[in-house]
Amino acid sequence: MPPRTPLAPAPSVWRCPQCTTHRSFTTAAPLRQVGPEHPRYIAIPEPPQQTLPDRKFIKGRLPVPRDVFAGSNGKDKASDEWLDAHTRQPQHDVARQPGSREEWKCKMSEMRRRNLREGLASLRVRKTHVERRLNERAEQKQAERAELLNRPEREADRLTAPSHGLDLDTLFSHRPSPADNAARLRTKEDNLAVHAHAALTARLGSLHNLYLNARTFIITPAALDAAVDDAFGSAERPVTFGDEQDSLYGGGVNSASVWAHGRPERVQDMLSRANSMGGSKAMDGVGGFSQINRDRVGRIGEVLTGGKMDEAGR
Structure with a gap:
């Protein structure tokens, strides 16, 4: 019996022939060595990874307080009835020696009863204050929202709204009477007269201001030279600041700093x-x-x- 031909072992992992093919002679980038079906065939710039900083833990912050008044079967833990039932005094007064353990335990029990009553009373006051403040804020926001909802529509919004709410049949088919036309024309004429008078008044005011300020206009080269010399001085006599009496910051007769006049107001x-109106600064x-x-x-x-x-x- 002839010997059997050995079978080739099956590959354990399949590899893409496009990715494993080695090309010795190429000048393309490594990303260009993949086929068109590869998702990285086209190089797309990728932004850096966005990492949000973790919330910084603030030492000493208080946790969210739990509701100590919940689960009391409808009874108020700050009421005298509930406190009297849970902070009862001992029925039998046992003689205790001074400095003994029994006296110390009685003092601790009395302190716990007192702390429970005072703590629940203060928590009830704080809870009532917080709830009242939250309710006032909620009522204020609801009132502001209702005021904004019930506020009449502005004229600009009404005219530019896509749905104007006008009766189109009456608008296009109704013909106003001659009396209505005359009244509308008189109103338009009055509005036009008011606008024309306001425009004329503004124009006259602008002309008057121009007339008053025209005396200081620079219209000649000589006036320009005089203004420059007055502001900056000349090479022989430059503009200086301060004098011998007013030299708060080191200024003198020939000081070149504006601080020689003193600090600004x-x-x-x-x-x-x-x-x-009085006092030391009145004068x-x-x-x-x-x-x-x-x-x-x-x-x-x-x-x-x-x-x-x-x-x-x-």
């Missing part, structure tokens, strides 16, 4: 000048009051004359 200084606000009164008188004069007044005329 703070908001507190302006408030003190405007609101000082500090005298100069500020004169400027405020001058501005008020200038505004009153503008209202009475109907025109804008410049700073020199106030």
Whole structure:
């Protein structure tokens, strides 16, 4: 009997021929060495892994308190009835020696009864306060929500809404009477006159302000040179800050720093000048009051004359 031909062992793991094929001569990237059916055939940029930081544990925070009044079969644990039943005094008063263990145990029992009564009473007060505050906040939010829901619709929303709620049959088929047309025309004419008068008033005011400010306009090269020399000085005589009397921060006759005039005015200084009515700062606000009164008188004069007044005329 001839010998049997040995069988080839079956492969234990199947491998993709596209991934295992070795190509010696190639310049493609490693991701390009896979076939079109491979999910990585097209290189897609991947963002870095998003890792959310864990919530930091804060030491000393209190856990969510449990409801100590739950499971009392409808009875209030802070009531006198429930406390009297659970903090009863001993029926038999046994003679105890001073400093003995029995005396110490009686003191501990009395302390536990007192702590139970005071603790439940304080917890009831705190729970009532918290519930009342939550109820007030909920009622306030409900009232705000009801006010927003019942608020009348704005005119802009009504005109731009897709559903305007108008009676289209009446709008397209109804013809107003001549009296209604005349009233509508008079209303439109009055509105047009009001808008035209407001536009004319604004234009006249702008022209008057332009006329008042035109005296300081720079329209010639000579005026420009004079303004530059006044603001920055010349090479021979540059603009300096401060003087010998006003040298709070080291300024002098030829100081080149604006801080030589002193520190700038703070908001507190302006408030003190405007609101000082007495005390140690009353005299500090005298100069500020004169400027405020001058501005008020200038505004009153503008209202009475109907025109804008410049700073020199106030």
